Structure formats: C-alpha cells, structure tokens
Amino acid sequence: MCGIIGAAGSDGGPDAIDVLFEGLSALEYRGYDSAGVALANSPLEVYKARGELEALRSTVPAAELRGRTTGIGHTRWSTHGPPSDANAHPHTDTDRRVAVVHNGIIENYQSLRDELIGAGVEFASDTDTEVVPHLIASQLDAGAEPEPAFRRAVDRIEGSYAIAAVFEGETGIYGVRNESPLVLGVGEETRYLASDVPAFIAQTDRVVYLEDGEFVHLTGDGVRVTDSSGRPVETSVETVDWDAEDTGKSGYDHYMLKEIHEQPTALRQCLRGRVDELRGEVTLEECSLEDAGRIQFVACGTSYHAALYGAALCRRNGVGATAYIASEYTTDRIPVDEETLVVGVTQSGETADTLRALREAGQAGARTLVVTNTVGSSATRACDETMYIRAGPEVGVAATKTFASQQLALTLLAGELSDSVSYADIKSLRAVPDQIQSVLDTSRARAVAEELVGSDAFFFIGRDLAYPVALEGALKCKEITYEHAEGFAAGELKHGPLALVTADTPVVAVVTGDGSTARKTLSNIKEVEARDAPVVVVTDGQSEAGRYADYVLEVPATDELNVAVVANVQLQLFAYWLANLMGRSIDKPRNLAKSVTVE
Structure with missing residues (x-):
C-alpha cells in the first residue's frame, strides 16, 4: 500500500x-x-x-x-x-x-x-x-x-x-x-x-x-x-x-517472472533445518504447538487460499481446522477459548484485516501464531508465536513465491500439529523444489496462453487440495490480466456457474492422481466440454484427463499432498503469459497494493 x-x-x-x-x-x-x-x-x-x-x-x-x-x-x-x-x-x-x-x-x-x-x-x-x-x-x-x-x-x-x-x-x-x-x-x-x-x-x-x-x-x-x-x-x-x-530483476522482464523462477530456492529455504529425513521428523523450533486444540486460520486474498490449503491438510491429519476470511472473522460469532490456536497467514505481516483478527482472538484468550515472510512485522509482535516462510523479498504485487512457500510451510505446520509425518512424507517434501524446477524448464503455458488470449472469461476448477489452487489461479489471472476469472470447487459448476460456460470461456482444471477425486473432476470436465468450452488441464498424467483436454500442462507425478504446490506453478505461468501478451502492467496491476494496511 x-x-x-x-x-x-x-x-x-x-x-x-x-x-x-x-x-x-x-x-x-x-x-x-x-x-x-x-x-x-x-x-x-x-x-x-x-x-x-x-x-x-x-x-x-x-x-x-x-x-x-x-x-x-x-x-x-x-x-x-x-x-x-x-x-x-x-x-x-x-x-x-x-x-x-x-x-x-x-x-x-x-x-x-x-x-x-x-x-x-x-x-x-x-x-x-x-x-x-x-x-x-x-x-x-x-x-x-x-x-x-x-x-x-x-x-x-x-x-x-x-x-x-x-x-x-x-x-x-x-x-x-x-x-x-x-x-x-x-x-x-x-x-x-x-x-x-x-x-x-x-x-x-x-x-x-x-x-x-x-x-x-x-x-x-x-x-x-x-x-x-x-x-x-x-x-x-x-x-x-x-x-x-x-530486489532486482536479474535479467527477467518482470519481477513476477523472476519470482516464479525463484520458487525452488524459496522452498528449499523454507524446508532448511525443519525436516529430518533420516528420523522422519518435522521440527519447528521457532514455535511451540503443544496442546493445540481447535485450529482457526485467518487470512486475506492469496494468503486465504494458502489458509484453505493448510486447513484441509490439518483435517486430513485428523486435526479440526477451519479457514476464515480475516475481514469476516469476529469472536462475537466464532467460538474461541484458551484451547483455540488462531493462525494468521500474511505475507507482509502488516495486513490490517488479519492483524485485527489476530488481536481480537488474542484478547478472547486464544493462542495466536502468525505465518509470515517479514521479520519484525506488526504481526510478529502481536502474536504469541511466529513461523517464517523464508521466501525472501517479493516485489511483484501479485504473490507467487510467497504463496508456494506458505503452502509448504503450512504442510509442515499440519504435520507438526498432528504428529503424523513419515519418512516418505519428508522425502516427498524434499523433492518439491526439483519438481517445480522441472515445470519451469518444460512448461507450455506460454503456447497455451497464445491460443486462448482474447477469451471472454476464464474458469478454474479443482477438488480437495486442488480447490484452493484453482481459486489462486483465478486470482492471479484477474489480478494481472484484468479479465474476468473465477475459481470454483469443480462439483459446484453444475449448481449455477455452468450457465456462464460458452465456447469463449476456457475452463482450466487441476486434475492430479487417479483416485475418486480425479474421476469426479473428469466428469466435470466432460460437462464443460459438452458446452464447447476449451479445456486446459493441469495434470500429472495419472488419470485420463489429457484425453478430454484441448490443452495439457504437465506436472511431475508426486505425493498427493504436495502435487498441488507444483500444479500451482503452471497456473502462475499461464496468468503471466496471458497478461504479457495483453501488454498489462504485470508488476504493478491497477488499483492493487502489495501490503494492504487498511481495513
């Protein structure tokens, strides 16, 4: 701001x-x-x-x-x-x-x-x-x-x-x-x-x-x-x-593109010293999470999508967790007590709505933890505990490497809260930076953007852990292209939004793995395909999604808990190249600010 x-x-x-x-x-x-x-x-x-x-x-x-x-x-x-x-x-x-x-x-x-x-x-x-x-x-x-x-x-x-x-x-x-x-x-x-x-x-x-x-x-x-x-x-x-x-561009045309390419380094920094592959342990020494009961995440914008991701991971591990948009969070209507852990997710540590929610929760007796990128920020002083995502400085207004780092940090947090991390989990986590590098080296997002630039609108769909990533993909698209874009839980398309789908509204579907979630998403892809919508799938090739798509953006096959982190990079690149082809102000999109310090 x-x-x-x-x-x-x-x-x-x-x-x-x-x-x-x-x-x-x-x-x-x-x-x-x-x-x-x-x-x-x-x-x-x-x-x-x-x-x-x-x-x-x-x-x-x-x-x-x-x-x-x-x-x-x-x-x-x-x-x-x-x-x-x-x-x-x-x-x-x-x-x-x-x-x-x-x-x-x-x-x-x-x-x-x-x-x-x-x-x-x-x-x-x-x-x-x-x-x-x-x-x-x-x-x-x-x-x-x-x-x-x-x-x-x-x-x-x-x-x-x-x-x-x-x-x-x-x-x-x-x-x-x-x-x-x-x-x-x-x-x-x-x-x-x-x-x-x-x-x-x-x-x-x-x-x-x-x-x-x-x-x-x-x-x-x-x-x-x-x-x-x-x-x-x-x-x-x-x-x-x-x-x-x-904070320089290092030869890239835009800060955003540079920061997309910095994600492998950022994620290695996030993991460093926190995972022990030999012992199969996650250690978050900077914060104490003992006796955490109910978990409430509060965040805004991109950080809210990361919070949705973190809450879903907690629930998968048997820990009750809910994510709230910080501006809608109030202890007058949301139960909070001394056994509640309220986790604020904020890149800058200065987001006014998130700070207010954290302070209100603390005054109501809850323990508070902030997951942030910024040392010395207001949130670090307002909260009982701090977890840094260690992404390094991010200049582009549209968050990229901080979102990926939040995803990985919250994966660690969910594992620590549930004490359910295995050797295989840690091995999978350590592979994520290299898998993202593989996407950066091979992505066809530019070619797909060249085919679809000029479309009337863009819809992004996903289920389970891919749902927050679909929301984030839509947000990236609307932030820097200024075009209409929406993200949906894939099953919700048929409950209204399908009325908007035409031959001029591409649908971008995140489909990973080959389980029931992937199969249900394939059904949703067929629904939009029947309405002549161009279909882009982001997939690890484990399902038949590629057969029903007009365009395929591939990601490496990896653990189902981490593949959404990798898939997100294709959506970032797709939004970037759309905006680039349209001549938009990518690093400084109109009306937006990096750190939103007003309510």
Whole structure:
C-alpha cells in the first residue's frame, strides 16, 4: 500500500532528493497512484503529482535542491479522495510550516476536519491525512515547539497510522507509528525512515523496527526513540540478511517472472533445518504447538487460499481446522477459548484485516501464531508465536513465491500439529523444489496462453487440495490480466456457474492422481466440454484427463499432498503469459497494493 521514505543527513551528506527518488522507486511495488516529496529547512519545498514517479520527477527542479540533505517522500494508494495532484502527499498547513506524509486510516478525521473548518482552516484536499498538518499548525500557533506540537496532534487522532513530518527551519524528521509499519535505517552519514526495508536497503542493511506508540526524531547526527510519554526507548539494531540485488530483476522482464523462477530456492529455504529425513521428523523450533486444540486460520486474498490449503491438510491429519476470511472473522460469532490456536497467514505481516483478527482472538484468550515472510512485522509482535516462510523479498504485487512457500510451510505446520509425518512424507517434501524446477524448464503455458488470449472469461476448477489452487489461479489471472476469472470447487459448476460456460470461456482444471477425486473432476470436465468450452488441464498424467483436454500442462507425478504446490506453478505461468501478451502492467496491476494496511 502507500509507501514512506525519509532521509535525514548531515552536512556534506548525499542530496536528499536523490535518496528520496531512489527510495520511492524501490517502493513502487507496493502499488500507488500518485507521489510527492518535501525537502526540509527554509523554505519547505513540496512537489507532488498524480501518476507514476516520472510525472513527479518532471516537476522537481533537482539542481535547485542540491545541498539539502533532509526530506520525506510518499507513494499514495487512494483511500480518501481520488488520485490527483491535490490529494497526493505530502500535505502541509496553510502557511507551509510543516509537511506530512501518512500511511493508514485516520478514523476520526471527519470530526477533526469539521472542527478545523469551524476554526477557519481551509482544506486543499479530500484526504484524511490533511487534518494532521493543520492540527500541528494549531499547536504551533499556540506557541508549541515542533516536537510537542507533533505529539499533541498525534494524540488527537484515532486509527492506524505511520506518519513522518518535516518542519520549516529544521533539518530533522519526526515520525510515529500505530498499527502501520515504520522502520529505521541506520547509515553512516544519513538516517532513514520508511514503511519497508527495500526503500533504503541500497544504503544500509542496519535496521530498527519501531513498535506501536513509539515516536522517533531523526537527524544527521543520530536517532532518538521515545514512548508516548516522551521517555527514551532502548532499541536494538538488526542486520537484514538480504541486499539490494535481491530486489532486482536479474535479467527477467518482470519481477513476477523472476519470482516464479525463484520458487525452488524459496522452498528449499523454507524446508532448511525443519525436516529430518533420516528420523522422519518435522521440527519447528521457532514455535511451540503443544496442546493445540481447535485450529482457526485467518487470512486475506492469496494468503486465504494458502489458509484453505493448510486447513484441509490439518483435517486430513485428523486435526479440526477451519479457514476464515480475516475481514469476516469476529469472536462475537466464532467460538474461541484458551484451547483455540488462531493462525494468521500474511505475507507482509502488516495486513490490517488479519492483524485485527489476530488481536481480537488474542484478547478472547486464544493462542495466536502468525505465518509470515517479514521479520519484525506488526504481526510478529502481536502474536504469541511466529513461523517464517523464508521466501525472501517479493516485489511483484501479485504473490507467487510467497504463496508456494506458505503452502509448504503450512504442510509442515499440519504435520507438526498432528504428529503424523513419515519418512516418505519428508522425502516427498524434499523433492518439491526439483519438481517445480522441472515445470519451469518444460512448461507450455506460454503456447497455451497464445491460443486462448482474447477469451471472454476464464474458469478454474479443482477438488480437495486442488480447490484452493484453482481459486489462486483465478486470482492471479484477474489480478494481472484484468479479465474476468473465477475459481470454483469443480462439483459446484453444475449448481449455477455452468450457465456462464460458452465456447469463449476456457475452463482450466487441476486434475492430479487417479483416485475418486480425479474421476469426479473428469466428469466435470466432460460437462464443460459438452458446452464447447476449451479445456486446459493441469495434470500429472495419472488419470485420463489429457484425453478430454484441448490443452495439457504437465506436472511431475508426486505425493498427493504436495502435487498441488507444483500444479500451482503452471497456473502462475499461464496468468503471466496471458497478461504479457495483453501488454498489462504485470508488476504493478491497477488499483492493487502489495501490503494492504487498511481495513
């Protein structure tokens, strides 16, 4: 979602305008529709523009801003008010004494706005954010210095927020977070403030993760972190274990394609140190799962599909488990007690709906575990236990390697919860990365996409463990092609959706193994074939699915518990090549954001 970058440098340090643009460029993956920067000192210089970074860059007189070493920047994903120059951040008070950037939602902004308008303030935007600089200005008018003015303004607002502000005549940055990520970067000459580590990883790998309610003041000389009462907070500097090259394209045309091809490595990282083939054991030392009773998964989007997969695996192993869409989860209607384990699945660890569900479950007495990719994220601090999927940085908005890593991590989790993992299971798990590599090396997804591009809609079907994968395949398709795509449990087609099937609506079926599930799915394939729909099957060749298909995407034969992980890769490649042929913005699909930090 929205991205923040701030840089506070010492005299003679790098020009802030260059650092800000580099940071904003690194944050483009989060999704945005406008951008802006503010340079500190006298006078404050503020530039902002609707559209991509190049639109902003064309408005900034960079040569005139050389020598300024402190500033803030922002990429906006619209919530309050449409994309426009006026609604882009940073926002200022009427006299341009303070400039503010903000991620999150200010829930009481309307009452604050009404109050300020009643006091004679004129607003220049439709945003909730603009109340913040005006609140700060009212404190400055009352005689407060910048820091107490900033604190008093923050005391007035309710909701989720990460805020950074610069003041006229000062060469520092003030920041605060509450339920929205904000991280510090500690460099030699410059200190950084950002919504995510990639914004400054090219400058430093030394980071400090802020906690909710903590304030920070950055200058070229150092960083001071305090609590809501102004008392100093002791912080620890951590070193992140990846560098700027990890977030490059490495010769691929798109981040998404690169990350699809990184899946074998990501899955090996997920398994490393967690499976013992000789002893037939899964060991998740980072989390304690003893005495887990009822299991409830909460997640959104792609992570929800992984949660469905994990819940199905748990039930197969005799462990009662249910997956819930996090925005629909509430302990008012869903039974929770001290024997309940609530598992949040979130790539970023910052997904607002999932965080709310986890916090609510914890307050109701449940134990909470987060399965995430992001060290130091809000979810890791909100939960009792953490399991990292270890996928490495993912830049493309449409999740690929993180979904596969979630699938494998939840396979381990389900095995640990049921204590039912065998030598054969672990041997099968270890084979998955190589099987995915085989798919990447041999896939015909591009050729199939070339045949079907221009279709009216796409339907994806599967049963059992292939059902969540069908849902994910449809989501990938709609995310990056902008075409209508739906995923269904294969048996549900005949209960309504079959009315939509025509010769111009390809049906993509995931059919693996040769048991009753595969045979029933074959019946569903014949139903759509009778309506002249083109049929694509993703299959391991164990059934007769290929006989009834117009197009076949093959996967290696493997254990039934893992084959859906491998099959998913063909669906990712199919969606990618459809979007590529259509000329879509694959890494930054319209209206979407990588980390959804609002409810």
